Amino acid sequence: QVQLVESGGGSVQAGGSLTLSCVVSGFTYRKCMAWFRQAPGEQREGVAGFYLNVGNTYYADSVKGRFTLSLDYAKSTLTLQMNSLKPEDTAVYYCGLGQSGCDPSSWWSAERYPDWGQGTQVTVSS
Secondary structure, eight states: OOEEEEEOEEEEEEEOOOEEEEESSOOOOEEEEEEEEEEETOOOOOEEEEEETTTTTETTTTTTTTOOOOOTTTTTTEEEEEEEEEEOEEEEEEEEEEEEOOGGGGGTOGGOOEEEEOOEEEHHHH
């Protein structure tokens, strides 16, 4: 059974940094992994995704140049380094994992990732 465990959320002031980690266990091979976020009353939106089969990384326009996604294969850990945080980055951040439904052209669609972690809260104050 696949398990994803996120950690690293917290409260910071605008301009600060946080590092989110997602440890994955119980899987043999997955084609894509991604971080999403969901603010109250909003839909879950893609933040950054990594396609293992081609080694490509994708970012939402709102986080380009501020967030960096990396994957440690040995530790099965997907890390999201978040710098220059803004109040609008406040949300619950989720890690998602996909296989057969992975599609780089729509990496930002939550439907591509059937497996999810429990989420970690990120709060950025102005």
